[in-house]
Amino acid sequence: MRITFDAAPLVSGKLTGIGRCEKEQTAALAAMFREDRCEYSFFTSGKDDRMEHMRKLAGKNIKLNPSSFSGYIYRAASAAVPVPYSYFFGRRSDITHFFNYIVPAGVHGRKVVTVHDMVCKAFPETVRTRTRLMLAAGLEKSMQRADIIVTDSEFSRREIDKYYPEYSEKVRVVYCGTETNIFRPISSPETVGAVKQYLGISGSYFLYIGTVEPRKNLLRLVRAYRLFLENHSGDVPKLVLAGAKGWLCGDIYEEVSRPELEGKVILTGYVPDSHMPYLMNGAEAFLFPSLYEGFGLPPLEAMACGVPVLTSA
Numbered sequence: 001m002r003i004t005f006d007a008a009p010l011v012s013g014k015l016t017g018i019g020r021c022e023k024e025q026t027a028a029l030a031a032m033f034r035e036d037r038c039e040y041s042f043f044t045s046g047k048d049d050r051m052e053h054m055r056k057l058a059g060k061n062i063k064l065n066p067s068s069f070s071g072y073i074y075r076a077a078s079a080a081v082p083v084p085y086s087y088f089f090g091r092r093s094d095i096t097h098f099f100n101y102i103v104p105a106g107v108h109g110r111k112v113v114t115v116h117d118m119v120c121k122a123f124p125e126t127v128r129t130r131t132r133l134m135l136a137a138g139l140e141k142s143m144q145r146a147d148i149i150v151t152d153s154e155f156s157r158r159e160i161d162k163y164y165p166e167y168s169e170k171v172r173v174v175y176c177g178t179e180t181n182i183f184r185p186i187s188s189p190e191t192v193g194a195v196k197q198y199l200g201i202s203g204s205y206f207l208y209i210g211t212v213e214p215r216k217n218l219l220r221l222v223r224a225y226r227l228f229l230e231n232h233s234g235d236v237p238k239l240v241l242a243g244a245k246g247w248l249c250g251d252i253y254e255e256v257s258r259p260e261l262e263g264k265v266i267l268t269g270y271v272p273d274s275h276m277p278y279l280m281n282g283a284e285a286f287l288f289p290s291l292y293e294g295f296g297l298p299p300l301e302a303m304a305c306g307v308p309v310l311t312s313a
Helices: 017-031 048-058 071-078 129-145 154-163 165-170 189-198 218-231 250-256 273-281 297-304
Strands: 003-006 038-043 062-067 095-098 110-114 148-151 171-173 205-209 238-242 265-269 285-288 309-311
Touching: 003 017, 017 038, 017 062, 017 297, 038 048, 038 071, 048 062, 110 129, 129 165, 148 154, 148 165, 154 165, 154 171, 165 171, 189 273, 205 218, 205 273, 218 238, 218 250, 250 265, 273 297, 285 297, 297 309
Parallel strands: 003 038, 003 095, 038 062, 095 110, 110 148, 148 171, 205 238, 205 285, 238 265, 285 309
Antiparallel strands: none
16 A cells, blocks of 8 residues: 655645644654655645755655645635645555645545644634635535544544534544653753753743634733733743744734733744754743644653643633
8 A cells, every 4th residue: 555645734944733633643653664665745836955855854754745836826726626645646555644624635545634624614814814715615525525534632533524514434543642752851950051042031921822813812811911920020931932924923922022021921933853852842821822732742742751731611
C-alpha cells in the first residue's frame, strides 16, 4: 500500500497547530511501516528553501513528491474549476490523507481528511474571510469525497454530527498527543533564562501561545489582566502573548498599547518550536481562554511541562 500525506500545512517553516499535528502524526505513521511506502506531496513554486525544510521533516521514512506548480494558483483555480490533484502528483497512491479540511477533486485512490473543528459553523465571525469562504465552498464536497473523516476529539465528532449528520458514519476520532520527551518539566533555570532573554522577557509571567486572532479571546484576556493589575499591588507577573499576528486583531494590539500596560504585556511574535517547552516551563501559569477549540494542543503541552493551566470551558 502506498500512502500520500498532503503536506500543505507543513511547507511553511512556521508551523501552526495543524502543521504540528500533521508533522507528528505522519512521522508516527511512517515509522509503523518498514518498507518505503509513505510520501509527502506539496507544491514548491521552485523554492529551494521549501525543499530543504521538507527533507528535514521527512527524515528517512517519508519520500518527497513535489510539484513545481504554484500552490496558490492551484487552490485559487480549484475553487472555480475542479482541477485534478493527480495531474500534479500522479496516480501512484492507494490512500491520500489531507490534514486541513479540504479534499480536492481528482485524487487517485482512497481519501482521508482531517476536519479539526466546526468553528466555521459555530463562530463564523472569528474566522478569516478567505478561510470562511473556502470552507463554505469546499467543506461539504470534501466530506462527500472522503472515505474517512478524522477529527481530534469526541467534542468535534459531535459537532460534525450536529452540522453534517449525513457524514457521521465516516467520522473517526484520532486523539491528539504531545511529545513528552520535549514537553516535560525542565530543571535548568539557565536554559529557561536564555530563552526568556532572547524573547525580551524578564521576571515572572503568565503565558499564552497561539495565533493572535479573535477566536482565541485575547481581547478579553488583556482586559482581564488590566483589571488584575488594578486590583493587585506589588510584583505582578507580566502577560506574555507568544504567537504570530493573525487576522482581525487590530483591537487586541490597540488594547495592549494602553499606557497602563506598557512594559506589562509582551508580544513576542512567532516562537520557534525549539523555544516553546522552555517558555512554558518558565511561566507561572498557562492561559488559554479560547471561545472555541476542536481540541487545543497548547494546554496539553503546558500540562506535560507541569505548568498550571487556566482555560475557558
